[in-house]
Structure formats: structure tokens, C-alpha cells
Amino acid sequence: MPSGELKYIKKSQLTKVALSSSKELTEEVYLISFKREFEFLPGQVIGISPEEDGPRRLYSICSGADDDEVKILYNVVKEGYVTPRLSDLREGDAIWITAPRGKFLYDDGPAYWISTGTGIAPFYSMFRSGLFENKRLIHGERFIERFWFSDELRDNFGDNYLRCCSQESDESTFNGRVTEYLKTTDHLPADYKYYLCGRAEMVVEARDILIGRGIPFNNIISEIYF
Amino acid sequence: MNKDRLFGKTLKEMQAIVKKLELPGFTAGQITDWLYKKKISHIDEMTNLSKSAREILNASYVLGLESSQKVQSSTDGTKKYLFNSSSEKFIETAFIPDKDRHTVCVSTQVGCKMGCLFCMTGKQGFQGNLTAGEIVNQVRSIDEWESVSNIVYMGMGEPLDNLDEVLKSLEIFTSDWGLAMSPRRITVSTIGITPSLVEFLEKSNAHLAVSLHSPFDHERKMLMPIQQVYPIDEVLKEIRSWDFGRQRRVSFEYIMFKDLNDTQRHIDELAKILNGIRCRINLIRFHPIPDTPLDSSSDETIASFKDQLNAKGIITTIRASRGEDIYAACGLLSTKKQMEK
Known part of the structure; x- marks a missing residue:
């Protein structure tokens, strides 16, 4: 949990913040940051709009609860409204944010954290907040360059960090999609929790696989990006 | 070029279309009437529109109704x-x-x-x-x-x-x-x-x-x-x-x-x-x-x-x-x- 006296943003209230950075990490995937002036729980989301009166979308926070900056990892949706405009913004430009919300939160027990793409954000937030004991992090992507934060995660998770790459392979990755890994791995303890985060297709397919492999559905916790 | 569909337009949108096409203002109401109250399958069947109005519409639009498969x-x-x-x-x-x-x-x-x-x-x-x-x-x-x-x-x-x-x-x-x-x-x-x-x-x-x-x-x-x-x-x-x-x-x-x-x-x-x-x-x-x-x-x-x-x-x-x-x-x-x- 973050500490210190910070300004708390009331629900439904939009707050204007200035971007301190905007980086294109890989093609059409951006990491933006701004000064943290509120408290949040790792795993929560905030609404963001590039305009005060414009539509806003929810994004998982991708930074630690005690970090000085709040970071958001997002994929540009070409036909979308918010992300193409966000990607045009630079340091010093304004965005409007909502209060943090959401209950996709850390749990003490042993768990698998399973994500694809930018769905790694809530797990990275938990990790950055020092909350990753007994956790195995599985991240799926198409290309190796898209395993953002890889060095940091490998250094801390060790063997409990697994990258599943569907379009490329090297000695440190599982060659295939996350769902393929879940179908074939021998180690899926039924008493673990399974946290899923990413696009609906992945979450639904992974959930079905886990249930099919004997995981009780009440041990599966899903966060869907929409 | 894919033609836009008339079906699914609101009256306000239709008014903007007829204005853009330089058709008489009342044409918008006539078109929505054909779209939502009558049973036609082609713009040419909008018989209370002038022939030239239908030609202008046909140049940029289709009716847009889709039959079931x-x-x-x-x-x-x-x-x-x-x-x-x-x-x-x-x-x-x-x-x-x-x-x-x-x-x-x-x-x-x-x-x-x-x-x-x-x-x-x-x-x-x-x-x-x-x-x-x-x-x-x-x-x-x-x-x-x-x-x-x-x-x-x-x-x-x-x-x-x-x-x-x-x-x-x-x-x-x-x-x-x-x-x-x-x-x-x-x-x-x-x-x-x-x-x-x-x-x-x-x-x-x-x-x-x-x-x-x-x-x-x-x-x-x-x-x-x-x-x-x-x-x-x-x-x-x-x-x-x-x-x-x-x-x-x-x-x-x-x-x-x-x-x-x-x-x-x-x-x-x-x-x-x-x-x-x-x-x-x-x-x-x-x-x-x-x-x-x-x-x-x-x-x-x-x-x-x-x-x-x-x-x-x-x-x-x-x-x-x-x-x-x-x-x-x-x-x-x-x-x-x-x-x-």
C-alpha cells in the first residue's frame, strides 16, 4: 500500500495531469507516465481521456503503488478514438484521468499470473509494489521484442517468469501461445489461484483450458480489456 | 468505391445528406419514410422522389437492407x-x-x-x-x-x-x-x-x-x-x-x-x-x-x-x-x- 499524504481523487472526478513522458516501446505500444498524486491499489485501473470532454477508456496502472510516477501501457487501436490521440501527445501535454478503481487485486496465496500483450500491466504493478511472493508470471506475445520489462522480471522472478512467444523462438522462451502452454504443461496445481488478464479471446480460451484441466472455476480470476 | 448505406441513418443524418447532395430539404423525410415505413429493395423504388434525385442518390448510396443468409x-x-x-x-x-x-x-x-x-x-x-x-x-x-x-x-x-x-x-x-x-x-x-x-x-x-x-x-x-x-x-x-x-x-x-x-x-x-x-x-x-x-x-x-x-x-x-x-x-x-x- 502506498503511504504519505497524497491528494485523493474522488470517484467520477476528472483530473488534469501533465505527461512527464511518452515512449513508443515497440510498434504501436506506448508507455506514458505522469506524476503520482493519488493512492491506488496494485491491479487497479484508471480512466483516461486526451480531452476534458472526450470519451475515456480504462487502462490498468503499470507502475508500483509507491513509485513517484504513474505509468500506463497501451496498445494503439487504429480505429479507436482515445489511443491514436494519446499517441500523438508529448511530454508536458495534458490528459484527463479518473480516480483509480477495480478489484483485480493482489492475493497472498500461491498463484499463476497469466497475461498477453499489455495485459501484463496489473501484474507488473503488483511486482513493482513488492507483491509477488509465490507467484508465477506467464506472459504471451508474438515477438520477443515485445516482452517489455523482461530483464527486470527475470532478475526478480527467476524461473517463475515464463515468456510464451508465438511467432519467434529462442532458448529462453516457450515456443507457442500462452494457451498452448496451458494445454501442455504438467504443472497446474488445482489449489493455486489463476489470474488472467488480456483480451477477451485469450481470457475465455485460457479459462476453458484451465477448467478442462481440473482447475476449479472459483480459483480463476479474470480481468478483461474492453 | 464502396457506397454508403442509407438504411440506418437518422432523420438528422439524412437532412445532412440531402443538403450535401443539393436536393430539396423535404427529400430527407421522404427517404426515411421509404426506409422505415415501406417495403422497398432499391433506391429506384422511391417513386415520389424525382428521377434525377434518385440518380444522385444512387451515385453515392445504396439502400442498405440486408436479407438473412x-x-x-x-x-x-x-x-x-x-x-x-x-x-x-x-x-x-x-x-x-x-x-x-x-x-x-x-x-x-x-x-x-x-x-x-x-x-x-x-x-x-x-x-x-x-x-x-x-x-x-x-x-x-x-x-x-x-x-x-x-x-x-x-x-x-x-x-x-x-x-x-x-x-x-x-x-x-x-x-x-x-x-x-x-x-x-x-x-x-x-x-x-x-x-x-x-x-x-x-x-x-x-x-x-x-x-x-x-x-x-x-x-x-x-x-x-x-x-x-x-x-x-x-x-x-x-x-x-x-x-x-x-x-x-x-x-x-x-x-x-x-x-x-x-x-x-x-x-x-x-x-x-x-x-x-x-x-x-x-x-x-x-x-x-x-x-x-x-x-x-x-x-x-x-x-x-x-x-x-x-x-x-x-x-x-x-x-x-x-x-x-x-x-x-x-x-x-x-x-x-x-x-x-
């Missing part, structure tokens, strides 16, 4: 229509006759992003939003369109995840220049995306149905991932601030799952969280889908659940299952197979 009929009279969307993806629509009441269950998206554990549509992922024209077309292009008395937005997709097009379709359904239906004969069903719910309630008079399925946070999260970000207590708080129960109704959909949400504890909690809301609960028998860990409650349990809720003062009914033999019943719509071909 396939129709299946249930032994109980329900029909399931398959339509091709503009993005070459398929959607399903159910027509449910019941005495004088003829209901059409429309889809609003191809697939769905919400990932509810009990729903077949969610298993095909999300392939896109439907336009207002594609939503209205599901009513206008079925064989029985002239006898349709009710519309429910309970087909494929989450309506409030495609709010702009849903609101536009509601405007077409309910406006005098459109299909002129009463909004009291239209129900929009949602899992409860709070910001969009507020906008829907502000901008439409249609009835609201909310998928509840469990009064308990941890159970609802297992069934419906949306509970992580828009919990039902927040949805109920918003609903309490609106005037329901007279002209406009709110109902709660409750699929009955054996040993999961069908106990006395659930009855007590439902009565508690819905206290003070003028509403009704529709109990729905669960229609099993592949790879599901869920079973339906027995008919006896559902009947007892209904009686006990009624005894607590909450009007509760059991929704009849319709079209189960053609996979048109609640939670069974899916076009995954068509898209794999």
Missing part, C-alpha cells in the same frame, strides 16, 4: 435468423412469437468482449461492433417484421459497449419518422457498465434489464469479469437515483445455477440489495454450453426460488426457454462456426 425454425415457433454484417462477419437474431406478443431479440456486436462464464457468445471472442443500420435491419429484414410488437437487446454482444450505435438504433425504432415503436416495448439488457448506463438512462426511454446472476461480489466476479471494474452495488446505486416502476421498468436477469446461486442465502441477499427498487426479477434456466463447469438448477428449485422472492415482495417470474433446439435460447447465440468456414 439462413433461417432455422424451432418446434416451439421460435426462429433464428443469420445475417451477414458489413464486415463480413455473422450475427444471429431470434424471433420469438408468443400469442399476441412477437418479440425480436437483436444483436449489437459480432461476438462479445465481456467473457461471462455461462455465455456461448463470449467464447467466440469479439469481432466488431454493429452499426445502427445493422441493428435495425435485424427487425426490418425478417419475414415477420410487420407483426413485431417488442424488441429486446439481448442477442450477441453487450449493448452498452456499443452505446452510440445502440442509441441511434433506438432513435430509429422509436421516432415518428422511423419505425414509430413505443420505447415501452423495447428493453435493453446490460451487464452494467456504469458510465454507459448513465448515458443510456439519460438519452433513452427504453426499459432496462440488468444481468445480475449473483448478489455476492466474489461469486459475480467468477461468473462475470465486469464485476472487477463495475461492481453491481455501484450499478444499483445508479439505478436507485432513477424513477423506475411506472412508465419505465427495470428488471434483473438471474440465470439459475445449481448449488451456486440458488440457495436461501441468495434469496435473502437479493431481497436485501434490491430493497427499495421497484423492479422485477426474471429467473432463467441455464442452457449448458460446451466446456462449462455449471449446471442448471432443477425446475423445482427455480419454482421455489421464485415463490420465496415473491413472498419477500419482489415480483419474480420464470422466463420460458424458447428455441433451445435451434440454439436460439438465452446465452446460446454464436457465429463462431460460420466465421471458421
Whole structure:
């Protein structure tokens, strides 16, 4: 949990913040940051709009609860409204944010954290907040360059960090999609929790696989990006 | 060049079109009349428009009505229509006759992003939003369109995840220049995306149905991932601030799952969280889908659940299952197979 006296943003209230950075990490995937002036729980989301009166979308926070900056990892949706405009913004430009919300939160027990793409954000937030004991992090992507934060995660998770790459392979990755890994791995303890985060297709397919492999559905916790 | 479709445009949009095409202003009303009140299949059939006006329209637009690709009929009279969307993806629509009441269950998206554990549509992922024209077309292009008395937005997709097009379709359904239906004969069903719910309630008079399925946070999260970000207590708080129960109704959909949400504890909690809301609960028998860990409650349990809720003062009914033999019943719509071909 973050500490210190910070300004708390009331629900439904939009707050204007200035971007301190905007980086294109890989093609059409951006990491933006701004000064943290509120408290949040790792795993929560905030609404963001590039305009005060414009539509806003929810994004998982991708930074630690005690970090000085709040970071958001997002994929540009070409036909979308918010992300193409966000990607045009630079340091010093304004965005409007909502209060943090959401209950996709850390749990003490042993768990698998399973994500694809930018769905790694809530797990990275938990990790950055020092909350990753007994956790195995599985991240799926198409290309190796898209395993953002890889060095940091490998250094801390060790063997409990697994990258599943569907379009490329090297000695440190599982060659295939996350769902393929879940179908074939021998180690899926039924008493673990399974946290899923990413696009609906992945979450639904992974959930079905886990249930099919004997995981009780009440041990599966899903966060869907929409 | 792909020509734009006239069908699905509002009167205001049509006025902008005729202005752009330098046609007389009154032409907009004539066109919407042809689109939504008459039965034509081509712009050339708009015979009260001048020939030159029709030529100008034909140069940039098509009528835009889409016939169904396939129709299946249930032994109980329900029909399931398959339509091709503009993005070459398929959607399903159910027509449910019941005495004088003829209901059409429309889809609003191809697939769905919400990932509810009990729903077949969610298993095909999300392939896109439907336009207002594609939503209205599901009513206008079925064989029985002239006898349709009710519309429910309970087909494929989450309506409030495609709010702009849903609101536009509601405007077409309910406006005098459109299909002129009463909004009291239209129900929009949602899992409860709070910001969009507020906008829907502000901008439409249609009835609201909310998928509840469990009064308990941890159970609802297992069934419906949306509970992580828009919990039902927040949805109920918003609903309490609106005037329901007279002209406009709110109902709660409750699929009955054996040993999961069908106990006395659930009855007590439902009565508690819905206290003070003028509403009704529709109990729905669960229609099993592949790879599901869920079973339906027995008919006896559902009947007892209904009686006990009624005894607590909450009007509760059991929704009849319709079209189960053609996979048109609640939670069974899916076009995954068509898209794999």
C-alpha cells in the first residue's frame, strides 16, 4: 500500500495531469507516465481521456503503488478514438484521468499470473509494489521484442517468469501461445489461484483450458480489456 | 468505391445528406419514410422522389437492407435468423412469437468482449461492433417484421459497449419518422457498465434489464469479469437515483445455477440489495454450453426460488426457454462456426 499524504481523487472526478513522458516501446505500444498524486491499489485501473470532454477508456496502472510516477501501457487501436490521440501527445501535454478503481487485486496465496500483450500491466504493478511472493508470471506475445520489462522480471522472478512467444523462438522462451502452454504443461496445481488478464479471446480460451484441466472455476480470476 | 448505406441513418443524418447532395430539404423525410415505413429493395423504388434525385442518390448510396443468409425454425415457433454484417462477419437474431406478443431479440456486436462464464457468445471472442443500420435491419429484414410488437437487446454482444450505435438504433425504432415503436416495448439488457448506463438512462426511454446472476461480489466476479471494474452495488446505486416502476421498468436477469446461486442465502441477499427498487426479477434456466463447469438448477428449485422472492415482495417470474433446439435460447447465440468456414 502506498503511504504519505497524497491528494485523493474522488470517484467520477476528472483530473488534469501533465505527461512527464511518452515512449513508443515497440510498434504501436506506448508507455506514458505522469506524476503520482493519488493512492491506488496494485491491479487497479484508471480512466483516461486526451480531452476534458472526450470519451475515456480504462487502462490498468503499470507502475508500483509507491513509485513517484504513474505509468500506463497501451496498445494503439487504429480505429479507436482515445489511443491514436494519446499517441500523438508529448511530454508536458495534458490528459484527463479518473480516480483509480477495480478489484483485480493482489492475493497472498500461491498463484499463476497469466497475461498477453499489455495485459501484463496489473501484474507488473503488483511486482513493482513488492507483491509477488509465490507467484508465477506467464506472459504471451508474438515477438520477443515485445516482452517489455523482461530483464527486470527475470532478475526478480527467476524461473517463475515464463515468456510464451508465438511467432519467434529462442532458448529462453516457450515456443507457442500462452494457451498452448496451458494445454501442455504438467504443472497446474488445482489449489493455486489463476489470474488472467488480456483480451477477451485469450481470457475465455485460457479459462476453458484451465477448467478442462481440473482447475476449479472459483480459483480463476479474470480481468478483461474492453 | 464502396457506397454508403442509407438504411440506418437518422432523420438528422439524412437532412445532412440531402443538403450535401443539393436536393430539396423535404427529400430527407421522404427517404426515411421509404426506409422505415415501406417495403422497398432499391433506391429506384422511391417513386415520389424525382428521377434525377434518385440518380444522385444512387451515385453515392445504396439502400442498405440486408436479407438473412439462413433461417432455422424451432418446434416451439421460435426462429433464428443469420445475417451477414458489413464486415463480413455473422450475427444471429431470434424471433420469438408468443400469442399476441412477437418479440425480436437483436444483436449489437459480432461476438462479445465481456467473457461471462455461462455465455456461448463470449467464447467466440469479439469481432466488431454493429452499426445502427445493422441493428435495425435485424427487425426490418425478417419475414415477420410487420407483426413485431417488442424488441429486446439481448442477442450477441453487450449493448452498452456499443452505446452510440445502440442509441441511434433506438432513435430509429422509436421516432415518428422511423419505425414509430413505443420505447415501452423495447428493453435493453446490460451487464452494467456504469458510465454507459448513465448515458443510456439519460438519452433513452427504453426499459432496462440488468444481468445480475449473483448478489455476492466474489461469486459475480467468477461468473462475470465486469464485476472487477463495475461492481453491481455501484450499478444499483445508479439505478436507485432513477424513477423506475411506472412508465419505465427495470428488471434483473438471474440465470439459475445449481448449488451456486440458488440457495436461501441468495434469496435473502437479493431481497436485501434490491430493497427499495421497484423492479422485477426474471429467473432463467441455464442452457449448458460446451466446456462449462455449471449446471442448471432443477425446475423445482427455480419454482421455489421464485415463490420465496415473491413472498419477500419482489415480483419474480420464470422466463420460458424458447428455441433451445435451434440454439436460439438465452446465452446460446454464436457465429463462431460460420466465421471458421
